[in-house]
Amino acid sequence: MFDGRLKASMLAVCVAAAALFGAGVAKADPVSLNVVDVAGNLQLTQKAFEAFKAKNPNLISNITYTNAPAPQLPGKIKAMQAAGRADIDLVLTGTDALAAGIEQNLWMKLLPDQSAALPGVLDKYAPGPRKMQELAQGYGLEVSYMPAGPLIEYNPAKVPKPPHTPQELLAWCKANPGKLIYARPANSGPGRTFLMGLPYLLGDKNPQDPINGWDKTWAFLKELNTCVPYYPGGTSAVMKELGEGTRDMTVTVTGWDINPRALGIVPADFRVQAFDNMTWVNDAHYMVVPKGVSKEKLAVLLKLMNFMLEPQQQAMTYDDGYFYPGPAVSGVTLAMAPKQSQDVIAKYGRPEYAKWLAQYPHVQPLPAQAMVAAFQKWDREIGSQKSQ
Structure with missing residues (x-):
């Protein structure tokens, strides 16, 4: 009798614990991301964003892409934040809107605040891009680079x-x-x-x-x-x-x-x-996150940023020469880029660029x-x- 009551009691405790811990680790629903590009960066990176979504259907259900002029974006985000809305999850920007957003305190601090989710990220950058990363002051991550x-x-x-x-x-x-x-x-x-x-x-x-x-x-x-x-x-x-x-x-x-x-x-x-x-x-392009983005979306965005700095994705930034050369991380060569990119650079690149880049x-x-x-x-x- 006693053993039966004890077993029943222990079973009840186990069921309650399973329910409690199960609720704690329940998988969140996939999120929908709104990405705004004010630098033309999607020309270099949209295929990589889509590759991440395809590989992670449990994390992302949809990505919406919007292009906008850089000078108009800070005012729009400031108004959005004042209204308590978070309509934009990720911004792809050059140094222009990056600077305006830092000055107006619009961006979420990524480093060192989120460094645990971005392990060794600064060590990935090549020397030139590493100096450009310093301009972000921790408020963004460089995704492409151009001298x-x-x-x-x-x-x-x-x-x-x-x-x-x-x-x-x-x-x-x-x-x-x-x-x-x-x-x-x-x-x-x-x-x-x-x-x-x-x-x-x-x-x-x-x-x-x-x-x-x-x-x-x-x-x-x-x-x-x-x-x-x-x-x-x-x-x-x-x-x-x-x-x-x-x-x-x-x-x-x-x-x-x-x-x-x-x-x-x-x-x-x-x-x-x-x-x-x-x-x-x-010059460089950066990934920045406006303040107000939810914790659930931020967790996904940090995984996405890590993915975008992997060599395979970085090789895509050679693109059709739009932000030549493109890659920001070390060790990514033109030979690693898609064949179309290699063909474009071979035909439309300038041999004098190598000389000038070294000379000045x-x-x-x-x-x-x-x-x-x-x-x-x-x-x-x-x-x-x-x-x-």
Whole structure:
């Protein structure tokens, strides 16, 4: 009798414990993710995102992708957070919206806060990308890398002798008004690379201080403004006008040179020219998480970020040269990329890039607060002088 009661009691305890612990480890339902791209990064990474979803149907039910202009995103997220909503789960951004979001305290701190779920992540980056990762200040993870520019791209049929210095560029522009164009730096990789590269080319007193250290740069841009017809809102419009023959010259970066020619937007025989004694201003794309994302989604996002930094996924970022070369982690070579990527780089890449990348020094873009200040000053003193 006693044994029976004891067994029954123990059985009841076991059932209760099983129910309790079972509830604690119950698998969460798959989540739906909303990814917003303000850098054109999905061109490099969407296939990898879809590969993660396919491999992990227990984690992700659906991924929605949206493209948006970088300058508009911080305000949208700030309003969303003020309303207590979390409509965006992951943002793919260049240094522009990354900087604006850091300044406005929009992004979730990933490192060191989530370092347990991102083991050894910083050790994965190659030396150049590792320095670019520092710009994220722990608020994002770099997913692709490009030693960008600034470079000059031109139609050789219209420009037999391309400029080699900013002074020669200005002289050419004044002699050919309306034929040089570049996009608003706050929403253009080539535009902001040109903006941040000029202080090094012109010998300004402090290339890291756009407000007090760029006297020569701002004077140059105001002079250049007299022969630039207008500033498109993004780089795609610039390349379209260049390809159609409306313009003969623009400023560019490695990826925006290769990819539009590979896509047939710009003729394949258009050329690039480095500035004499240039300094490369490197660029990168980052994965950032807006504040307010649920714990359930964050757990999945951290797994996804780890996946995106694996060599196989990183090799996909060679793409069609859009963000050349692309990979941010060590040891990922073009031979590991899809055959289409290898073919595109073989046909549309530039042999001179290897020489220039080794010949000239490299620097990181401005830190967040200084970059935002530079964009605002350009918008106020340069861009506002022309119709957008």
